[in-house]
Amino acid sequence: MAHHEHGEREVLDAADINRALTRIAHEITEREQGAQDVIILGLQTRGVPLAVRLAEKLASVDPAFNPAQCLGELDATMFRDDLRRNVTRTLGVTRMPSRGIDDAVVVLVDDVLFSGRTVRAALDALLGYGRPRAVRLATLVDRGHRELPIRPDYVGKNLPTSSSERVSVRLAETDGVDSVVIAPLTELPLEETPQEKSPQEKSPQETP
Amino acid sequence: MKHLLSTADLSRSEALLLLDTASQMAQTQQREIKKLPTLRGRTVVNLFFEDSTRTRISFEAAAKRLSADVINFSVKGSAVSKGESLKDTALTLHAMGADAVVVRHWASGAAYQLAHSGWFDATVVNAGDGTHQHPTQALLDSFTMRRHLVGTPDNPDGVGHDLAGQHVAIVGDVLHSRVARANVHLLHTLGARVTLVAPPTLVPVGVSTWPCDTSYSFDETLATGPDAVMMLRVQRERMSGGAGAFFPSVVEYMRRYGLDRDRLATLPEHTIVMHPGPMNRGLEISAEAADGPRSVIVEQVTNGVAVRMAALYLLLAGETP
Numbered sequence: 001m002a003h004h005e006h007g008e009r010e011v012l013d014a015a016d017i018n019r020a021l022t023r024i025a026h027e028i029t030e031r032e033q034g035a036q037d038v039i040i041l042g043l044q045t046r047g048v049p050l051a052v053r054l055a056e057k058l059a060s061v062d063p064a065f066n067p068a069q070c071l072g073e074l075d076a077t078m079f080r081d082d083l084r085r086n087v088t089r090t091l092g093v094t095r096m097p098s099r100g101i102d103d104a105v106v107v108l109v110d111d112v113l114f115s116g117r118t119v120r121a122a123l124d125a126l127l128g129y130g131r132p133r134a135v136r137l138a139t140l141v142d143r144g145h146r147e148l149p150i151r152p153d154y155v156g157k158n159l160p161t162s163s164s165e166r167v168s169v170r171l172a173e174t175d176g177v178d179s180v181v182i183a184p185l186t187e188l189p190l191e192e193t194p195q196e197k198s199p200q201e202k203s204p205q206e207t208p
Numbered sequence: 209m210k211h212l213l214s215t216a217d218l219s220r221s222e223a224l225l226l227l228d229t230a231s232q233m234a235q236t237q238q239r240e241i242k243k244l245p246t247l248r249g250r251t252v253v254n255l256f257f258e259d260s261t262r263t264r265i266s267f268e269a270a271a272k273r274l275s276a277d278v279i280n281f282s283v284k285g286s287a288v289s290k291g292e293s294l295k296d297t298a299l300t301l302h303a304m305g306a307d308a309v310v311v312r313h314w315a316s317g318a319a320y321q322l323a324h325s326g327w328f329d330a331t332v333v334n335a336g337d338g339t340h341q342h343p344t345q346a347l348l349d350s351f352t353m354r355r356h357l358v359g360t361p362d363n364p365d366g367v368g369h370d371l372a373g374q375h376v377a378i379v380g381d382v383l384h385s386r387v388a389r390a391n392v393h394l395l396h397t398l399g400a401r402v403t404l405v406a407p408p409t410l411v412p413v414g415v416s417t418w419p420c421d422t423s424y425s426f427d428e429t430l431a432t433g434p435d436a437v438m439m440l441r442v443q444r445e446r447m448s449g450g451a452g453a454f455f456p457s458v459v460e461y462m463r464r465y466g467l468d469r470d471r472l473a474t475l476p477e478h479t480i481v482m483h484p485g486p487m488n489r490g491l492e493i494s495a496e497a498a499d500g501p502r503s504v505i506v507e508q509v510t511n512g513v514a515v516r517m518a519a520l521y522l523l524l525a526g527e528t529p
Contacts, residue, residue, distance in 0.1 A: 078274075094236070
């Protein structure tokens with residue numbers, strides 16, 4: 001893989017990503033006073049492997065956390081506000097943890113927080129499954145440019161970006177390598193554009 | 209996909225996308241709140257020129273679960289019974305701002321006509337046209353077969369898989385059956401082998417060009433151990449002169465082509481029994497077969513809502529071309 005060609009700049013490598021997730025696991029246990037009521041929900045698609053890793057770390061920090069019962073994945077496609085602006089999206093898997101989400105502290109996990117629209121859709125999707133005591137948001141990268149009043153509770157790295165740049169999170173599970181790169185929008189090959197991102201997230205300059 | 213008119217139009221990847229999307233839709237129906245906001249602001253018209261209970265209710269439930277507005281237009285009591293043409297009905301629906309029209313019509317080809325005549329630009333979903341096609345029924349049948357014959361504990365719906373290697377017997381009134389035609393094409397596309405079983409009088413002309421085998425003997429077909437047995441309703445309302453024109457007597461039909469207790473006992477352990485409904489109990493299917501543990505007939509109805517949600521989602525959710 002050519003990480004540093006075409007004006008790409010690596011901002012996090014595998015070790016950085018690992019350290020960020022470890023720190024977030026400690027922050028969650030500290031803030032929630034243990035992880036016994038915590039549920040980790042990965043947002044499709046790259047939030048899912050991140051959630052799996054975070055759950056493993058949480059279990060090693062606090063053995064009260066059981067990944068088999070408290071880890072799930074959420075696809076918010078059907079709750080998006082931009083369905084009619086795009087070609088039809090393929091639906092992803094939603095799998096709620098066996099314990100349910102009622103009265104739990106649900107931590108939503110995403111790779112990049114940008115406009116906030118995916119998280120807005122995820123919050124709506126979540127409410128159909130029950131009533132958590134609280135919902136938190138963990139993101140590997142916060143790149144700014146919010147379009148909705150949404151803020152993260154746990155951040156791997158704050159990454160000031162220009163809207164003419166593109167942030168790509170690559171993970172071993174989905175892309176064969178752990179790396180976060182930043183590149184000018186035009187110079188990234190088209191096939192590396194993750195499908196799940198909204199047009200605002202893909203190409204903000206097209207947004208009216 | 210702009211319309212869903214015939215299973216013969218579906219590629220393997222389109223068919224799999226519909227089935228896999230139906231699987232996600234079925235999952236959402238386990239939520240406490242089943243309604244999704246996905247098609248908010250879209251209008252779906254159910255245009256039914258023929259009586260139907262389960263298909264209309266199933267489409268209505270599917271559209272409502274996706275938050276579409278649903279208008280039911282049944283011909284009885286409408287202007288059509290006063291002589292209005294299909295074209296004028298279409299123009300009326302267009303004027304009302306229908307985004308999709310789900311059409312059931314007694315004439316084969318009516319859905320195609322509606323979609324391609326240029327009368328309006330709404331999406332057309334064929335909910336059964338004459339003896340031609342009934343694509344959502346075939347999709348829900350394949351969804352049900354995949355769940356029972358291909359699914360594993362890790363992947364209960366068999367998502368991502370087709371029906372390669374499965375053998376399906378479709379038994380009974382093939383001549384009048386749009387369900388049989390729709391299933392033959394879809395099952396072939398998904399890699400399954402189909403045997404049509406019917407008395408010679410109920411086998412359509414030209415069946416040799418269909419991608420399936422034909423047999424006049426139910427017992428010989430059962431001896432080959434099919435993975436699914438789909439019983440078709442004897443459509444007496446489409447048989448002029450009652451059933452008399454096609455087989456000597458109901459008793460003879462039952463004896464040769466009915467799924468009775470004895471035939472049920474010869475089926476392999478894993479074989480499922482299907483019926484698109486409504487059933488003529490005691491004619492093409494016995495109570496033992498319809499209510500037994502192999503029967504997936506009630507589940508077919510449940511899966512019908514998920515499959516129709518998937519079709520409406522894939523046809524209507526994206527940008528309007």
